[in-house]
Amino acid sequence: MSVVCEGNVCRLVFPIDHWTQAIMQDELKFAVVCSSNMNRSMEAHAVLSRRGYQVKSFGTGDKVKLPGRGNKPNCYEFGVSYKDIYNDLLEKDKEYYEKNSVLNMLMRNKTLKPCPERFQDSTDRFDIIITCEKRVFDQVVEWFVLKKPEQNKPVNIINIDIKDNLEEATLGSYLILDLATKLTESSDYKKELHSILKAFQRKCRKHVSDCIMFY
Numbered sequence: 001m002s003v004v005c006e007g008n009v010c011r012l013v014f015p016i017d018h019w020t021q022a023i024m025q026d027e028l029k030f031a032v033v034c035s036s037n038m039n040r041s042m043e044a045h046a047v048l049s050r051r052g053y054q055v056k057s058f059g060t061g062d063k064v065k066l067p068g069r070g071n072k073p074n075c076y077e078f079g080v081s082y083k084d085i086y087n088d089l090l091e092k093d094k095e096y097y098e099k100n101s102v103l104n105m106l107m108r109n110k111t112l113k114p115c116p117e118r119f120q121d122s123t124d125r126f127d128i129i130i131t132c133e134k135r136v137f138d139q140v141v142e143w144f145v146l147k148k149p150e151q152n153k154p155v156n157i158i159n160i161d162i163k164d165n166l167e168e169a170t171l172g173s174y175l176i177l178d179l180a181t182k183l184t185e186s187s188d189y190k191k192e193l194h195s196i197l198k199a200f201q202r203k204c205r206k207h208v209s210d211c212i213m214f215y
Helices: 018-025 040-050 082-099 102-112 134-146 166-185 189-204
Strands: 002-006 009-013 029-034 054-059 064-066 074-076 128-131 154-160 208-214
Touching: 029 040, 029 134, 040 054, 040 102, 040 166, 064 082, 074 082, 082 102, 128 134, 128 166, 134 154, 134 208, 154 166, 154 189, 166 189, 189 208
Parallel strands: 029 054, 029 128, 128 154
Antiparallel strands: 002 009, 064 074, 154 208
16 A cells, blocks of 8 residues: 555555456456346356456346245246345245345345346347356357347357355355456466366366357
8 A cells, every 4th residue: 555645635545456457457248147137146246246347147037036935936027126026025924035045135136236137138248158057058048049140249158057045156156256267367268268167167176168159
């Protein structure tokens, strides 16, 4: 830390840390995608955004689904706010949804963005899309296959299988952070992607799928 004075105004200047420097070197745009944009993608969204990465998160399902009593899920449309979903579950059964940590998850989510978003409805463009299960990976790839490329801009789609529970979502978010760090620190991630993923797969002991599609 140092002090810089300009005229009568002095300000503290903090050194650029490892994470910030990596982002400044190559500002990749990341998307993290799961089924409902509730648990796995939002946990990774939170972790990556705290590190300064350009990241958005999405779901690919027809509905947003949350666990309910008796194996009957609570279903909502994409676009219904996390706040409204929180209030709905609070009214239905506060004790149950506090106990299974769904209310805490929704509290976290609404600090990051207003509502769950569906990937297929997004007009954003990304350099890297990371999916959290093979079925979601297939849905994202299918969307690109059915969509006629307009810009011929490549995007790398990478899948890491993460179980849809709170503990695995937390662990998975740091795996995604580790991969994002390796890609960002690479001098040319497109040329080095194969070796990066191979080393990552050995380290995390999870099967990793990847492909290139085009916007």
